[in-house]
Amino acid sequence: MLSPESAEIVRATLPVVGASLDTITTRFYTSMFTERPDLLDGLFNRGNQANGEQRRALAGSIAGFAKALLDHPEERPDRLLSRIAHKHTAVGVTDDQYVIVHKYLFGAIADVLGEAATPDVIAAWDEVYWLMGGALIALEARIYAQVGADDGRTWRQWRVVERREETPDVVSFLLRPIGDDPVPPARPGQYVSVRVRMPDGVHQLRQYSLSGTGEEGLRRITVKRVRGGEGAPEGEVSTLLYDTVRPGDELTLSAPFGDVVLEDGDAPLVFASAGIGCTPITAMLEHLVATGSRRRVLLLHADTSPADHALRQDMERLADALPAAERIFWYEADAPQGARTGRMDLTGVQIPRNAVAYMCGPLPFMRDVRGRLRAAGVAARDIHYEVFGPDLWLGEDS
Incomplete structure (x- = not known):
């Protein structure tokens, strides 16, 4: 070249x-x-x-x-x-x-x-x-x-039809498109941009994974309020959405984008997430249930506690609805019966042969999981990851 x-x-x-x-x-x-x-x-x-x-x-x-x-x-x-x-x-x-x-x-x-x-x-x-x-x-x-758009013109108004408190810092918004124009289809794992006007008049964009879809073209995003502290500023857009958006309000959303999507096939699946990284994984689980999939699924998630685990009930319900799924959750505190205590540790976890893996969470978490998956025989080409924010792993992943 x-x-x-x-x-x-x-x-x-x-x-x-x-x-x-x-x-x-x-x-x-x-x-x-x-x-x-x-x-x-x-x-x-x-x-x-x-x-x-x-x-x-x-x-x-x-x-x-x-x-x-x-x-x-x-x-x-x-x-x-x-x-x-x-x-x-x-x-x-x-x-x-x-x-x-x-x-x-x-x-x-x-x-x-x-x-x-x-x-x-x-x-x-x-x-x-x-x-x-x-x-x-x-x-x-x-x-x-x-997505049927000219350069950059992918925006559309959506109305909030439901607000659900997931944890003390996480909220989900169920959204319905405004107007009769067709909505570009979303693939499991994709995200949308939300465009908001800040109090100083400047518009800001943030990307949020679609954590689920619904009937009649509904879509759900799940927003974690980013708290400041130890020199780090709070998330201005996540805080605005968490504090102010209620049912009946309108949000400006882009079409769905993202190349980390669940591909159809028969290979076993490994889903590994931590914290709010559960959002695209939940959408993938929802797709598998909706399509009647019989693929083997190993669902792995780590969080600080059950109370901080956003979409926990959805993940449990969806995994339990799949005939060949196993779920293992790790919590640093208050681990209930059946869950494991501490951070995610794949020692002794049987990784399916020829598996395809999808990961989402903090970079240190994904580096560790990726190394363990590779050691378990998962091919590098079959390990896919999503990063929230700028991809600081880009260029060194192989």
Whole structure:
């Protein structure tokens, strides 16, 4: 994919550029938002800007893409690109915004690298950028077409028909579409963006997994209020939704996006989740029950206590309705009879042969589970994961 000349330069400069990427992306976002503050209104997540996760995810994806081009020049890293493309379409990224990003990103590269940013180096990394950008633009166009939307215009109003308190910090909203236009279908495991106007007038977007669907086109999202503390700010959108949204209110939702979806088949399934990571897993269980699946299912979930386990009754009910399902829950406190005490420990847990696994939860949790699944013989290609927020694992997963 890369020209031989550019590949040689990128290979030689990747260690220097990679070591500087955090500084480069910090400079990039600072300069871009200084000149284009409008991009923070309804596109970029300012919470992820404040905690640095977005710049680290961007740095990881650039480095991962460049390394993939060098290590496998005849292959396109579609798994990496698909994850990014779904994240982009969920917030309505459009083709022209790649030009804006290019301007500020390469300005930051020149500033940070200084004399090392020779014309040949800039040209080689420019080729990397547009190979990645061009592939993403094409993928995003196909995703937009699949949901029947023009670039970025996937928004629709939904009415809250039910609010259910799941735990002291988690609430579910059952939603009905407003109007008669057809609703794009949702696959189990996908998420939607919720677009809200904050008290200061700025629009912010957040993604929430569809934790279930219902009859007549209903959909459910489950929101965990992110509490601040120890230097971390509280979640501004999750707090607003938790504190203010009631039945009868309207929410602005995107079409469903996300490439981590439950695929049909006969292979055994392993679902592993922790905390609010149970939301896409619950939707997958619901789909299996609705389709009368007889697949073997091993459901694994870890939480701080039963009272903090959102959707616990749904997960128990759905797993018990599947003829070949087993569920094991771990709780750090107040574990009831039949559950296990402590954090998830797969020692002694029999992982089905030829299983396909789906994980969702904090990155340290998923790293540990992934290692244990690999040790149990699950193929890397059969382990799928969803990350809430910027994917800091992107580019290093294999």
